[in-house]
Amino acid sequence: MPDAVLRLDNVNVVRDGSYLLRNVSWAVFPGQRWVVLGPNGAGKTTLLQVASGRLFPTRGTVDLLGARLGKVNLLDLRYRVGVVSPALVETPPADERVLDAVVTAGWSVLGRADEEYDEVDLTRAAGLLTQFGCRGLVDRRFGTLSEGERKRVLIARALMTDPELLLLDEPASGLDLGAREALMRRLTRFAADPIAPVLVLVSHHVEEIPVGVTHALLVRGGQALAAGPVAQVLTAQALSSCFGIPLEVGVAAGRYTARLAAGPPPRHPVSASV
Numbered sequence: 001m002p003d004a005v006l007r008l009d010n011v012n013v014v015r016d017g018s019y020l021l022r023n024v025s026w027a028v029f030p031g032q033r034w035v036v037l038g039p040n041g042a043g044k045t046t047l048l049q050v051a052s053g054r055l056f057p058t059r060g061t062v063d064l065l066g067a068r069l070g071k072v073n074l075l076d077l078r079y080r081v082g083v084v085s086p087a088l089v090e091t092p093p094a095d096e097r098v099l100d101a102v103v104t105a106g107w108s109v110l111g112r113a114d115e116e117y118d119e120v121d122l123t124r125a126a127g128l129l130t131q132f133g134c135r136g137l138v139d140r141r142f143g144t145l146s147e148g149e150r151k152r153v154l155i156a157r158a159l160m161t162d163p164e165l166l167l168l169d170e171p172a173s174g175l176d177l178g179a180r181e182a183l184m185r186r187l188t189r190f191a192a193d194p195i196a197p198v199l200v201l202v203s204h205h206v207e208e209i210p211v212g213v214t215h216a217l218l219v220r221g222g223q224a225l226a227a228g229p230v231a232q233v234l235t236a237q238a239l240s241s242c243f244g245i246p247l248e249v250g251v252a253a254g255r256y257t258a259r260l261a262a263g264p265p266p267r268h269p270v271s272a273s274v
């Protein structure tokens with residue numbers, strides 16, 4: 001088996017005496033596309049902070065792209081991990097031209113000043129915008145975009161440095177049905193691309209899992225309840241335990257749905273299989 005792109009071993013994050021993450025062990029390998037699901041306050045954003053190298057665990061170890069956190073200069077990893085998360089990454093200024101909002105990621109800056117960009121970088125930025133359906137927006141100001149357009153531009157920006165790992169924090173939150181489905185279509189294509197980076201996508205909703213996601217991690221109360229191939233993990237029993245309500249789960253053409261089921265919730269949480 002190839003080396004893990006990301007490996008957490010017994011990770012604990014403790015703040016003010018509370019466990020934000022407790023004994024989380026999780027490994028992500030090349031070619032995989034993960035969804036991390038859990039209710040509000042489960043620890044998903046904390047997990048992404050750790051996974052992006054922005055937060056050291058209180059206990060446990062994190063290996064990211066072959067380097068042990070704490071023994072590597074995080075700036076060296078910055079270009080190799082793409083992150084789209086309002087909690088972790090600042091967004092471009094409202095008056096930034098969309099093409100500049102993407103191309104400036106190559107310099108790790110927000111807001112283009114006087115720097116000159118190579119034609120190859122501008123072409124790459126335009127190509128990424130095209131890939132995410134934003135070709136017609138290159139000359140617009142970032143602040144004038146709809147929420148759905150902004151999300152797709154930010155994904156293009158995160159891909160500008162050709163990262164090996166892409167972390168998306170609730171990419172479909174706040175989108176209407178049409179915008180969500182447009183994003184799902186783009187992410188489905190992305191997931192199917194064999195040269196696309198490893199993907200970890202965080203969500204509250206199974207409806208926001210694009211086709212092509214291969215693995216799922218369920219988080220509740222800072223703990224990993226289950227992890228593995230998506231069809232094995234996203235069962236009614238496991239999701240009911242994760243969200244604390246009885247759920248019926250459906251899957252059609254690779255897309256999941258969940259709704260409240262009749263009957264009591266399971267009496268025992270699913271055991272960890274991480």
Ligand SMILES: Nc1ncnc2c1ncn2[C@@H]1O[C@H](COP(=O)(O)OP(=O)(O)OP(=O)(O)O)[C@@H](O)[C@H]1O
Nearest residue numbers: 015016018020038039040041042043044045046047
């Ligand atoms: N610095 C802190 N000190 C104490 N508790 C914190 C701190 N930061 C976060 N928490 C708590 O840790 C828990 C996990 O937070 P986190 O943001 O990781 O959850 P989440 O799953 O991303 O939630 P949501 O889905 O609502 O965004 C929450 O209960 C939060 O209130």
